[in-house]
Amino acid sequence: MRILLFTGKGGVGKTTLAAATAARLAAGGHKALVVSTDPAHSLADAFGVPLSADPSEVDSLLFAAHVDSRRLVDQSWRELRAQLRTVLTGAGLDELDAEELTVLPGVDELLALTEVARLAGTGPWEAVIVDCGPTAETLRLLALPDAIAGYLNRTHWKGVAGAAGRLAAHLASLRRLLADPDVAAVRLVLTPERMVLAETRRTLTALALRGIHVDRLVANRLVPRARKWGGPAASWLRTRRAEQDAVLAELAASTPLPVQVVEHRAAEPVGRAALLELAAELYAGSEPLERRHDPAPLLRVRTAGSGYELTVAIPLSDAADLDLARVGDDLVITVDGVRRLVALPVLLRRFAVTDAEADAGGLVLRFQPDGAGR
Template identity: 45%
Template sequence: MRIVLFTGKGGVGKSTIAAGTAALAAAEGHRTLVLSTDAAHSLADAFGAPAGSEPSEVSPGLFVQQVDAQLRFEQSWAEIQAYLLRVLDVAGVDPVAAEELAVIPGAEEVLALLELRAQAQCGEWDVIIVDCAPTAETLRLLALPEALGWYMERVFPVERRIVKALGPMLSRAAKMPMPEDSVFGAIERLHAELDEVHGLLTGPDSSVRVVLTPESVVLAEARRSYTMLSLFGYRVDGVVVNRIFPEDGSDDWRAGWVLAQKHVLGQVSESFAGLPLWRSVYRTAEPIGVEALTELAREVYADCDPLAVPEGNGPFRVTRTGSGAVLHLALPHVTRDDVDLARHGDELVVSVGSYRRLLTLPPGLGRHRVAGARMAQGELQVRFEEGTS
């Protein structure tokens, strides 16, 4: 099963390109689901058809779904929500305000991941296209599984043992209800499911596609998203440049835009060298409906297969040397001064700007010491040699 996630700065036409790709996949005979995790939920508008919290068929073989965060929260996290409401009640919070506060920040992103997992496991689809939230939200979404994994492995077991041993005493002292075992069980299930999501999205059949318009500000954000997606181990398989002005020379205003876009398009080619680059010209009418979206996608991808599985090992790999090994992590558009590196036990902490990844080392590398690191050809290379770390 092929999974393609579309992301990009808000307003670049990401939902339209995602919808077009899904429509083309269905037209070529693939049973296709296009899933929206963007709170704006523009898919229904793009298809000109209603879309709800369950997959609905908009044309033969093409289904649309928009994640209902509140509904999924009530279905999946009832134990957690009930506990939070009890705590807020004891604290004297108004019941109406408590209902709002009991929705955990980031719940929409979490539930979108869980819904994607459920659809991937149901066995009904050949292709799943994901219309992601704008770039910043997408990066938080995709960084979540590993971040929660660190908490579950390092902190959660200690918290659970403390509450189990000292719960009644802590409850009396703090005059607050302690979480019951069912709450801890719900968190454990959440972690296990998110761990499956991470494996699914970093697997060989999944990739992320960046959509942008030929504008300097948009390109700068697209470059950063390429870097951060690679940092967290997600494979970027191509870039779609949308809303390119055709060179018809009809007036000075349009000619100015053509000239400005041509300059940025040159930078796009340099910024994403080695990746497929697809172009979509500004159209005379907004593509709405399955037929118009399919036509758009055919023009964008031309003779390329939009569902081709990307080649290579992805952004993370390990190569062996005579004295140890080298860890390779692709970090495009990053210099050595942009990277902070630290070693804590069997974890390598890689920081780029405001983003940090705690990379659990493979068992073989955990027993080796870090002998050096460098940035070369767009990737971080960390050299390990035998001996104590």
Template identity: 45%
Template sequence: MRVILFTGKGGVGKTTTAAATAVRAARAGVKTLVMSTDPAHSLGDTLGVPLGAGGGGVPVDLEPGLSALQISPPHLLGESWRVVQDYLLAVLDTVGVDAVVAEELTRLPGAEEVAALLELRAQVESGPWDLVVVDCAPTAETLRLLALPEALAWHLERLLPAQRGLIRTLRPAAAAAAGVPLPDQAVLEAVTGWHRQMRQVHRILTGDQTSVRLVLTPERVVIAESRRTWTSLSLYGFVVDAVVVNRVFPDAAEGGREPDAWRASWNAAQQDGLVEVRESFAGLPLVVTPYLSTEPIGADALADLAQAQDGGTEVLAPVVHRGLAVERTDEGFLLVLPLPLAHASDLGLQRRDDELVVTVGEHRRVLTLPSALQRCVVEGASVRDGLLRVRFVPDEEVWPRG
């Protein structure tokens, strides 16, 4: 089983690229599901079939070996959120919040993201697929989606012990006196279930079966965003295994004709962009997709697009995972986290009890330190050759030397 997620700046053609990859794999004998987490719901338009957004989580068979799926958040969230929402409504009612306002306040934030993650987990764990291709939302939404399982699990781990302790220590009479209803067992079971599912999703997303492919066009603004995206994806522990450069114009001088100034200018700009892409993403396989004369809609046209691509990697190729690592040194320990293209000026580090908070730009990851590092203090950090290195030395108050 392989999972490949496609993302990129809005409008670069990631849906078309994801669909073309799925069609090519299916026609090569790989049983493939292509699914979309993009709220724009353009996957069906690209494939030329009506998928809809309310299909109850059932994939649509398109041709032998190829199925497609559009996410349906209400179907996937079901009763588990309703149980928690009812409890929150009761709490807000006790403090006099208007019912209509309370209903709005208790809507699940990020419902489509949670639904997409749950559906991805279900298809990976129980679906008959060799390959799951995911057409993700534009980069900002995708980063939020991929960071959600670890962040939500982190919060739930801290919420559950507190809630269980509250129920054990706060008797119903005391709760009534306080005027705030306690969560019942159904609420705790729902939250516990989310915690378990988010941990399962995170294992899938960061495992050896899953990779991300960046889709971009050879334009300076798009390349700049893609560089930041690679750094942010690495911060959260995700592997980028290829870059797809989309909509590359044919050479203006092809056919022996004198190129017009407009096409010659675009050719020159795109060639400069391709040079920048190769330099920025050195070491990653590069796929160059030509700008065809017609819009590729439908499986046959998508297969033609995939055939026209230059370069790339096999869809079932194993993922080379370089995630967080801890190394022993003469002085203590070294925590190493891949952060390609990161600069020291973009980074922030904060030690918080047994956690290390790493910030890159506007993105933040909370790392729970291994037990050995919890008994150490941070001595320093550096960024070099695409790696963040944080040096730890034993805290003599809790781990005496010798």
């Protein structure tokens, strides 16, 4: 089973492309579920049919659902929170502390992610297509297993058995699911505009720091080429398409990821037939489940003179706000406010960082023997 997560800046058309992908998979004989975690709930509009929180049949082999985070909070979180409060109070915490510790940040998003994993694991699907919220919400969603597990470890919940232990184990399984490139991949949708390109680059970096695999980019809503047409409208089209082509060339030069392009349509693609037509362009020369880009190893070490070079495979733009620190055997990397601790290879733990720079392969750090020893 594959899980494909579609996300991007709000308004770039990710919902339509997710729906088109699911429709093509079903038309090709794959049993597919497309599920939306976007609070806007526009997936039903793309198919032109009503949808609910439970998977419903849209067409042969094609099912769809909307995740209702508020309903999940009402049904699931209240019970779990009561269980945790009982366990924590029994562990010696007073009632007030137990109450405070069971108010987790981002519980709506956590339960939405949990529901996607549940649907993926309990249905007969060959593919689960996820229409995620806009980029910022998706980054919070994908970061939650790590963030909440860290929260548990920093609080009195650490080592508490029962409900808290089950929650920690569940978060770990979610993290493994999201970080497995054989199972999960992100399809990052953008429109070829400078501001969207800048956000796309930041998103690629943030996802790489999270260990989430992006296997392709989709540039949506390119204006059609004017060919030999004349007049003011054709002139506008040529100018606009030239601007978009320049953005795409800049994007292609900055990432090894394949970029697929989809032209803007005069009529909004609604319904299965229109979505299949869109998918034919989107996947021209490829198939939705095809892996077109394998993730590079996060860390690569090579000898360099009397020391070593360590490459951390994260994409960095010239404008990225980068901060590096070393804490014991960990390298702390912070890019545009997103932080990750990376355990240094054993080979480098007795060496000191002497220099760092960014190149096309990512962040390159140089290590030399630490005269002080360790």
